Each structure stands twice: as structure tokens, then as C-alpha cells.
Amino acid sequence: MRAIHELTQQDLADKIQVSRQTIHTIEKGKYVPSTLLALKMAAVFQVNVLEIFEIEESDWS
Amino acid sequence: MKNSYLFPYKYKKIGLLLFVAGFTLLLMGFLFDVDVELSYLDIKMPVIVTNPLFSERQYFQMVETNITHQIIILSIIIGGLLFGFSKERVEDELISDIRNKSLVWAVYFNYSLLIISLFILADLDMLAMIVFNVFTLLLFFIIRFEWKKYVLKKTSHEE
Numbered sequence: 001m002r003a004i005h006e007l008t009q010q011d012l013a014d015k016i017q018v019s020r021q022t023i024h025t026i027e028k029g030k031y032v033p034s035t036l037l038a039l040k041m042a043a044v045f046q047v048n049v050l051e052i053f054e055i056e057e058s059d060w061s
Numbered sequence: 062m063k064n065s066y067l068f069p070y071k072y073k074k075i076g077l078l079l080f081v082a083g084f085t086l087l088l089m090g091f092l093f094d095v096d097v098e099l100s101y102l103d104i105k106m107p108v109i110v111t112n113p114l115f116s117e118r119q120y121f122q123m124v125e126t127n128i129t130h131q132i133i134i135l136s137i138i139i140g141g142l143l144f145g146f147s148k149e150r151v152e153d154e155l156i157s158d159i160r161n162k163s164l165v166w167a168v169y170f171n172y173s174l175l176i177i178s179l180f181i182l183a184d185l186d187m188l189a190m191i192v193f194n195v196f197t198l199l200l201f202f203i204i205r206f207e208w209k210k211y212v213l214k215k216t217s218h219e220e
Contacts, residue, residue, distance in 0.1 A: 013151075022156075025155060025217065034154050
């Protein structure tokens, strides 16, 4: 999604006021962002949150 | 998120300076018996309670004392608080998550060490441990927090 919009991790980070490391860990699946941050990312890409994030089976347990 | 109880980023450096300076002086005094007391810090100070070694406890006295150690302790605590609890350059939710986890980790580690000390140290060494415990919580928190930030930076630089 970031690639489609031709944004670097840093560009996206600047747009939503987080560090590049935060974008990195989110993309790696190592960190689950808050609802607010997920909404901000979706707003930057002008899509629905569910189009960039999904809930996994393991999240239920 | 607005009320984060953190100091502005600019206090981070001064915090580190105070913390390191204070710790260096403390260790010099404690471990290497260097005389760090400055004679012009001999003052008469009003205290609420004092318990001199060979007499009864007294209340509301003026005592003659050297306040070098008070200043060192103040420097470590204020410095540590400023360094550990100032905002990062980019203060975001991942950093606050790491800070919170480091704090929890440091509390567990600190008290584990104290519990272990109860059984392996005695007398004056135990007393020294308890004195050091005043600072170790802050110290362990800072080390853990900085280490976790370093790991984060390193892993996200690898590609």
C-alpha cells in the first residue's frame, strides 16, 4: 500500500507524526498500532482501515 | 495521550549530564573512598528530626553538616527523572509502549535483586545495597529503555 502511493517509511511516518521505526515494526507485524494510528494511516492512503489491517485467528485467543 | 506526564525533549541532555555526574561522584565516594566532600558545603541546616550516633533523638534542631551528599543524591534523582522521562525527539505510541514496558521490567528486576540481596548480603553490605536501591530502579529503567530503543533502531536499519 505504501509502495503504491510511492511513499517511503519516513514519508508516511512524517505524515502521521510517528517515527520511521514505528512504521517499520507495524509493517513487520511486530507492533499493533492504536485505533487512532490505524485510522490516520488509512486516511493518508484514503482507504478503509480494514483494507490495510486485518484481524488474525491468533488475535482472538 | 495529551497528558503524558513527560518533560519536554530538551531536558533529556541536561538530565543525562546530572545523572552521570552524580553517579560518578557517588561511586567515587562509596567504592573508591575518594573524598568528594567540599569544605564550603559545610553549613548549618535546620532539620525536623536528627538522631546523632551517641545521643537521644532530637527535634527541630540546627545541625552542622556537609551537604555534598545531599547535592549528589539530588543530582542523580533529578537527572535520572529528566533523562528517563523526557519526551523523545519523535514521541509516539511505540516509544511510550517501550517506556512503559521498560518501567515494569525495571521494577521487577530491581526488587528481585533486593530480595536476592536479603539472602546473600549481611550487615553493612546489606545496608549499602539498600542505599544503592534508592537509585537502582531509575538506573535499571534507563538502561533497559535505552537498550530497547537501540535494538529497535538497529533492527529497523537493517534493510
